Amino acid sequence: MFILSFSSEFTIFIFDQNDVRHLVVCDLRVIKQNMMNLMDVPVGQSARLTSVAALLQVKLRKHGLHVGDRVRVLRQAPLGGPLLVEANGREVALGRGVAKKIFVEVECASH
């Protein structure tokens, strides 16, 4: 498989499968958009949890945060401090290190 990267935005994958040569062009901007983490969500916006590392999932569940839940970012502490998010009526503070490992998708802009 070849990977040709033209810029930080486009990557081309070339690979053979069943004797057919495939060429896939990926727009990384699209991928990045789909792989947002909680840190990228602006204050006041809502997002849906899409994927979280298994170990972290267990910890989050204890605070009522499950994959698939809708969370709203309420506040951000200054100077690299934690985020305050609301989910299922509970408010939870998440350190930045944690928030970066929580992947989300942003819902319709009207929220």
Add this chain to the structure above:
Amino acid sequence: MRVALIGPPNCGKSTLFNQVAGYKAETGNFHGTTVTFTESRVRVAGEIIELVDLPGTYTLEGGSPAEEEAARYLASHDVDVIISVVDATHLAAGLELTLELLPLKKPLLLALNMMDEAVYAGLRIDGQGLSQRLGIPVLPVVASKGRGVKRLFLKCLELGRNGQVEGERYAGEIQEMAVRHAFARELVQIHVKQGERRYTWRDRLDDVLLHPIWGYVVLSVVLFLFFQMVYGIGKLIEPPLLALFELLMPVVVVLFSEGTILSEVVLGGIQGIAAGAAIVLPYLFPFLFGLGFLEDIGYLPRIAFLMDALMHRIGLHGKAIVPFILGYGCNVPAVMSTRTLEEPRDRYLAAMLATLVPCAARLVVVFGLVAFYLGPFAALGLYLFNMLVIAVTGRTLSNMMPEDTPGFIMEVPPYRMPTWRNMLSKSWFRMREFIVEAWPLLIVGSMILAVLDYFNLTFLLNSMLRPITWIMGLPAETGVALIFGIFRKELSLVMLGQALGTMNFDAVLTSTQMLVYATFVMFYMPCLATLAVLKRELGMKAMLVIAGLTVIIALTSSLLMGGIAAIL
């Protein structure tokens, strides 16, 4: 009849328990204050109920000690009725646990606690619908005000007498955690009408208290008032208390022939008791009470939120701020409070750093020596220097102990009005730990000191410590005061006066020597009581490592302070 209370952390279980049983369970607006269960006998409508308060838990199958404890208890004991307590404003979380309890086939009640807050939040909960769907009675209560509690227990008695599970229980598939979560959310969607989620007073308060600038201003003011209150009350109570012991001592000494070893030891013992009383009653109690207030009202998690960024710089996270605040009062409860941290690494680091925080006894040394002779700004400078040393130590140590933890996750609860009952019982709980763990050591330590003094072993101690005192450029006589300081920190000032033969320190010490001495006292060796608690919380090895490290830190920083003083 045995009735078990179970529910998620912070749902008001313990408040409900205390409402019925008196002052036994420790409650707080923070996570996991109930670690083991409390049992109490209560009389309801002529019948005796054994009421059990289980540790707060979200599920019975999680791995934490609290969860295992709760699951084990429900499985092993003959529990007649289970009351599942849920916070009505966080219904989904509580319902998940309730669903997990359904298959136990025991009489089960759902208590919707904090209904008043739910009403404020604009939630309308259809209890009847919920009850029909689940097949168990659902009752509203406001535990903090005692509303609905009687009705709850009468119903409970009725269920317990029947002994049978009445009605048709929900029998859907609820084995998997994910399924329960989804079902609980569905139940909430159907049975709870969310009126406008308004911009509540909580949000308004948080806008100020968690504000990037005002939040810290308020925090500084709150902490300032807090320490003012503690020292204000302490100063009011301590002198008459000590005067009382001064009166007592000659009376006791008369019983033994004066000047013998026996009378010296007895005197030492009384001095230990007096020192404990002078710390515990005037300072520690207001300290713990004030902290309990901040905790119950819900401010402590907000402090953790605000301080998280700063604490990260020294390799810890926001929750670890509590040992630091406590440390300024006494290192013993500070080390104990590291228990609330989940990761062993965090507990170790926080305990280590908390022992470097100058406690009230070391404040005596700093004030008596530095503030008195060199002015308040020198004392303030020393405190700032102390914070700097803690920060550098934290950074260095955390680099050596890389973090493999998922980081900071902490629930921020709503504000609640604290009750006197809860705050008093909690302060008592924590104070009892000091009385049981630390006070006896203070007394024994004082007795040992009396023996050392009696046999005039001070010369030996001085020469033993000579290498250290020589490096720092201090007179040899300071050695004995430093040894005594390990027993009780304030003795490093009292004994200094005795060793040097005068309390007029500026006649015998240069200002640099005073600064160096105060700096060394600030950091070296946790006191005997703190060492004992370190051993209990972290083990013998950790205690020795921490003790050794503090000596190294003390030496380095006092040499540094000597250099700074020479330049200024």
